Amino acid sequence: MFQLGSALLDACVLAVIKKGDTYGYQLTQEIRNIIEVSESTLYPVLRRLQSEEMLITYDVAHSGRNRRYYQITIKGREHLEYLQNNWQHFKAAVDYLLLVVPAEEDLEEGQSIEAEKSAKEDAAAKAGQDIEGEQS
Amino acid sequence: MTAAEYLYDLRKRLKQLPQQEIDEALSYYEEYFSEAGPGGEAELINRLGTPAQVASTIISEYAMKDMSGQGETPKKSSSVKTMWIVIIAVLASPIAVPLAIALISVVFSLLVAIFSVYFSLLVAALAMVIAGIVAAGIGVVGLFAAPLEAIAILGVSLISLSLGLALGIGVIKLGQLTIKGITWIFAKILGRKGGQK
Numbered sequence: 001m002f003q004l005g006s007a008l009l010d011a012c013v014l015a016v017i018k019k020g021d022t023y024g025y026q027l028t029q030e031i032r033n034i035i036e037v038s039e040s041t042l043y044p045v046l047r048r049l050q051s052e053e054m055l056i057t058y059d060v061a062h063s064g065r066n067r068r069y070y071q072i073t074i075k076g077r078e079h080l081e082y083l084q085n086n087w088q089h090f091k092a093a094v095d096y097l098l099l100v101v102p103a104e105e106d107l108e109e110g111q112s113i114e115a116e117k118s119a120k121e122d123a124a125a126k127a128g129q130d131i132e133g134e135q136s
Numbered sequence: 137m138t139a140a141e142y143l144y145d146l147r148k149r150l151k152q153l154p155q156q157e158i159d160e161a162l163s164y165y166e167e168y169f170s171e172a173g174p175g176g177e178a179e180l181i182n183r184l185g186t187p188a189q190v191a192s193t194i195i196s197e198y199a200m201k202d203m204s205g206q207g208e209t210p211k212k213s214s215s216v217k218t219m220w221i222v223i224i225a226v227l228a229s230p231i232a233v234p235l236a237i238a239l240i241s242v243v244f245s246l247l248v249a250i251f252s253v254y255f256s257l258l259v260a261a262l263a264m265v266i267a268g269i270v271a272a273g274i275g276v277v278g279l280f281a282a283p284l285e286a287i288a289i290l291g292v293s294l295i296s297l298s299l300g301l302a303l304g305i306g307v308i309k310l311g312q313l314t315i316k317g318i319t320w321i322f323a324k325i326l327g328r329k330g331g332q333k
Contacts, residue, residue: 023167023171024164024167024168024171025167025168025171025172026171028168038183038185039180039183039184039185040184040185040189040190040193041193043161043164043165043190043193043194044193044194044196044197044198045197046164047157047160047161047164047194047197047198048197065167065170066163066167067167067171068163068164068167
């Protein structure tokens with residue numbers, strides 16, 4: 001139902017590869033086990049991350065053929081951290097819009113908590129640019 | 137469809153990308169198929185979608201990368217290449233068929249216009265040469281009957297002849313330049329198609 005945009009796909013791929021070097025098929029299955037992505041989505045992502053020097057590849061012989069492993073670079077780790085931070089803000093913003101705002105209707109006056117206020121400020125500050133990023 | 141057929145079709149559809157990109161994509165999907173094993177072939181093809189779909193994800197990602205200037209080779213002609221890839225990507229989608237027909241018609245009509253101008257100039261030059269020769273003949277014949285008029289006609293005929301020849305030579309030169317220019321433009325565009333050969 002919800003689709004991963006290009007920034008989120010980058011983040012998921014980088015996060016899985018950060019955990020340990022992996023090859024295309026395994027990576028795809030690992031992500032597909034958790035979240036619905038089409039089988040052919042990941043090659044262009046891998047290729048792009050590779051050309052942006054966030055991933056490097058090396059070949060390993062495996063039962064008479066080749067497996068191309070992907071490894072995360074320092075640049076890739078930094079980018080992943082950046083994406084993780086942005087995701088937290090974005091997640092907070094969506095949570096706020098989808099879950100907190102409707103729930104506030106049910107609350108009595110004066111019960112709104114400080115945490116919600118800060119979530120609201122976060123959301124206002126970050127929502128615009130993150131939503132833009134996700135829809136690309 | 138077998139894996140080999142699938143990969144062959146995919147390679148054909150990636151033709152407009154640089155050779156390196158094609159090889160990378162193909163070796164990825166070859167590996168992918170062998171990971172799935174011969175038993176999982178049919179099911180994998182089912183999950184992957186058609187070679188056209190797979191190719192379009194690769195091409196559009198490549199075109200975007202190229203446009204955002206993050207490609208590995210910052211060649212100065214990369215904008216031409218990008219334009220070409222975008223055109224190919226547009227043509228690859230079914231909506232664009234009328235658009236392609238329109239584009240081809242525009243190019244074709246431009247070519248026809250250029251060549252008809254060229255042709256009419258050539259005909260004009262030929263007419264002047266023929267008129268010059270005919271008038272010269274009349275002048276020579278009339279030289280004894282009416283010398284003054286005949287000399288005047290001869291003079292005019294020579295002017296016409298020389299102008300016609302000059303125009304003709306000029307038009308032929310111009311035509312050669314035009315053809316060279318057009319082939320150069322097409323070579324520049326089509327040269328991108330096969331990547332580095």
